Amino acid sequence: MQRLDSASQDFEARFEALIDHDTPAQAEIDSRVAAIIADVRERGDEAVVAYTRELDRHPATDMAALEIAPARLSAALDAMPAQPRAALETAADRIQRYAESQKIEAQSYEDEYGNRLGQLVRPIERAGVYAPGGKAAYPSSVLMNALPARVAGVSQIIMVSPAPGGEVNDWVLAAAALAGVDRFFTIGGAQAVAALAYGTHSVPCVDKIVGPGNAYVAEAKRQVFGRVGIESVAGPSEVLIVADGSGDPEWAALDLFAQAEHGEDSRALLISPDRDFLTAVEAAVERLIEDQPRHEIIRASLANHGALIAVADMAEAMALSNRIAPEHLELAVADPEALLDSIEHAGAIFMGHRTPEAFGDYCAGPNHVLPTGRTARFSSALGVYDFQKRLSIIQASPRGAAALAPVAAELAVGEGLYAHAASARVRGDEGQG
The missing domain is CATH 1.20.5 (Single alpha-helices involved in coiled-coils or other helix-helix interfaces)
Known part of the structure; x- marks a missing residue:
């Protein structure tokens, strides 16, 4: 991991490079995605099958082989051992209960002239949910994306998730059953986004596409925006830990690992005015990293995008946090409440030593689909409101x-x-x- 110090003369240049989210290969990704979208629009199912065979090494020869029947979703849920199923159901219940609290209600009032002014609230009709399925499968992402749509009253939820080599993760199938997904296609990448946006003979077109994916998925969502709605253009996942030195260095190291194991491009940063604590975290990282099953990914992520940053005090730490506008912000401090008023930008805030970001990923309740790449400056977590429309009333x-x-x-x-x-x-x- 890099070590940065705000007192160093080169700090600003190094810090700006650290938080720069530009992708050097973006032009190549843009053109490749545009070609895939155009091909899917022209050839429909034929193109989707061809790209799925080429890019995901899926043996399917037609769309029928790429759709999972509802009975198979239910069977995957029924076949889960008791303990994993209980965990999945507990997470789903907590996510749904939190989503219920977010529903926007109709409202109206009369002004001084007797004019009636207000809004109706209606759900979108059809939502497309993208669930990643490459280096790891994410049943939690299925719950986080589909349950708010269901709570909002969306009529039909169409889910897409890649199945490399034709292998489908049973946890993902079970989560889809639990979340009430109506149709499930084992397709991914830009071709899946294009199919959802424009429709094919087999895949219904949707009104909004939600859910994270790789750089090609993100660019495809960007290119189809306007034809359909999207919740965001998601980039690599990220965590910023702001620490005052009062916590356990090993806990901090594990929290950095938890973010870094998503992929080599994930970003895991820690800021503290306590230089001894930073040194202790650095030592804990080296001591514990080889015990992690995904240690190669973690090491690459920390080497490429990880950093331990020393600052003068907590005020400077929070100022840098707002410049980073992190997806996940952990306040690993003795008194997290004291820092809340200084936070301007963050996707989700995790308060205190006993609240790791992992709780938010799975079962705390608030959504884990969050703004990345400094977009927390102007956007928010996915919620029920993303699947609801407000219709103005003027009488x-x-x-x-x-x-x-x-x-x-x-x-x-x-x-x-x-x-x-x-x-x-x-x-x-x-x-x-």
Whole structure:
């Protein structure tokens, strides 16, 4: 891992390089994704099958072999041993209960003229859920994406998840059954996003696509946005630990590992004013890393994107945290409440020594689909509200029409839209009469 010190002359340059999320190969990814999307739009199922065979080494020869029947989803859930099933059901229950608290309700009020103003709330009709399935399978991602959609009242949930070599993870199938997924296709990558966005003979087109994936999935979501909605363009996962030195260095090391094991491009950072603590964490990393089953991925991630950063005090630590705008922010401090007011940007905040980011990944309740790559500056965690639409209601009373007409007409004339002005004035005349 890198060691940075805010007192060093080269700190700013090194820190900026550390938090830079630009991808050198992005132009190549853009063009490749555009070609795949165009091909799926033109050839539909044929293209989806061809890319799945090529990129995922899936033996399927037609779309029928790429769809998992609902009965198989249920069978996977029924076949789970008692303890894993209980854990999955507990996580699902907690995620659903938290999602229920997020529902947006219809509202309306009358202004001083008797005009009725407000909003209706309606769910989107069909949601597409992408669940990663490459270097690791993520049943937790199935629950986090599908359950808020179900709570929102989405009519149909279409799930896609790659199955490299044709191997499907039973945990993912069980989670899909538990979350109420309606149709499940073992397809991934840009071809899956294109199929969801434009539809094929076999895959229904959806209204919104949610869920994380690799760089090709992220770029595909970016390119189909506008045709469909998306919740975000997700990048590599990341954690920032802000520590005051009062915690256990081994706990901090394990939390860094937990983020780094997602992939070689994951980002795991720790900031502290306690230099002795940073040294102790560095030693714990070296002492514990070989015990991790995914130690090769962890070591590559920490070497490429990990850092231990020394700062003057906690105020400087929080200032740097806001510049990073991390997906996950762990406050590994004795008094986390004291730091909340200084936080401007973070996807999710984990308070105190006994709240690891792993709780948020699986079972705390709030969603683990979070803004990455500094997008926490302007976006939020996935929630029920991402699957709900707000429809404005405007109903003018006679007095209200008389009051609004001259205002609307004056503004319309100012914009050179004279039919707008005429349309408003006649309502005002009616209201006066």
